[in-house]
Amino acid sequence: MIAHYILQPELRHGMDYLADIYLNYRTIHIEELIGGKGKNQLNMRSVDLDKIIEYAAEDADITFQLKQILEKEIKENKLENLFYEIEMPLMQVLAAMEKTGVLIDHVALKQSSEILTADMNAIEKEVYQLAGFEFNVTSPKQVGEVLFDRLKVVDKGKKTKTGQYSTNEEVLEGLRGKHPIVDKILDYRGLKKLLSTYIDALPALINKKTGKVHTSFNQTVAATGRLSSTNPNLQNIPIRDEQGREIRKAFTAESNCVFLSADYSQIELRIMAHLSGDTHMIEAFLSGQDIHAATAAKIFHLPIEEVTGDMRRKAKTANFGIIYGISVFGLSERLGIPRGEAKELIDGYFATYPKVKEYMDNSILTARQNGWVETLFGRKRFLADINSHNSVVRGYAERNAINAPLQGTAADIIKIAMVNIYRRMIKENVQSTMVLQVHDELNFNVHNSEIDAMKRLVTEEMENAIQLRVPLKVDVGVGVNWLEAH
DNA sequence: AACCTCACG
């Protein structure tokens, strides 16, 4: 699966699919043994042994045949380093993290649940009061009909592409002040999300034997080379809002241990500096300046001390936009400024960092010529739509051409760091364990006797995973829980 | 299963 993921990151990687594509062979599907999914599905132990023999032998046979083909292709495409030195060793690191698990304070979550459920129910009643009738507040369809057809909060509601009223946060924010019910619906949604996705869901996933939560890291899902996390997803635990932060507090260290969190500072922008070779951006990072303030100073032609908060905010949004393949529309939407002003900001940005502009143009050109772009370590992303005659479709591919090498190189780098950290932890025989990866951040359960050593080890390996034209900076912290460690 | 919404980097 991983070999095929490296070769064709956008496609599927299951054995049935690969057998069809590479061997022109249709495998026995599991449903043929145990039936389709549903309550009548059999357990494997009740299947006829003769059938199981056939099925299991085929599994081994096909896997071996695929190995012969895929290892040759890895070699032909010069992907041996990425495959043998990064992805394959990483597999063990991920397995160890999954097995270790992370400790969750379910008592704290239970207390939060009781308080917030009461709050949510009270808000629900207020919503009914304000509407004058009851309806399902968790149904976007009903919320839309209530706001736009019955209460007529505004004349015309924005519609989704299927013709339903759009009621997402952005739309509701725009309706604040038009009717008191809008605030209440937003409050209700916020609480509902926290309760159903995290507070009430996580305790149910605590393993009875270990007392911890064990996520699955998927190594073959994200087209850019990132990992993903499921059952539960521990890569989207709240942090931005005050209420959400409470949930992070429930991720704790084990006894006699602390939670250690280490994250790369501005890694994708540093990779942009490296790949583009832009002297001014490189200089800003080398001098250790606040990159957003430094960017603002250059765009607005001011000394850095005279940069206002608003200028920095604009430059920060522009910096993020650059990573995503900036558009005038996107920047104006996010900053809430006219398109003309967004265009001027982007022009100023490119004048400030001319090689960044060149890099972006080059990425698109490379994609057009080759049909793919790649990371610093040769991880490819194919962009079939790059020459599409549909400008919307093509625009999407173009932004991918810019973003994929940046996001993907960052993914490569943290994977290298993880492998190196894991090896050193074994070699130095530590009691501490790696527990979570969140794209640019690594988290550890660190024994009290190893705090200084682990801080050093982790920072060293993350910052020195690879030598770029700019330094890689890591912020590290410890605390009794994930929130405090950040 | 599709859709909408929203949590994270």
Place this chain on the structure above:
DNA sequence: ACGTACGTGAGGTTC
């Protein structure tokens, strides 16, 4: 006129 910043996973509703 359309539809636009990148990558994910999960819960809930609706069909």
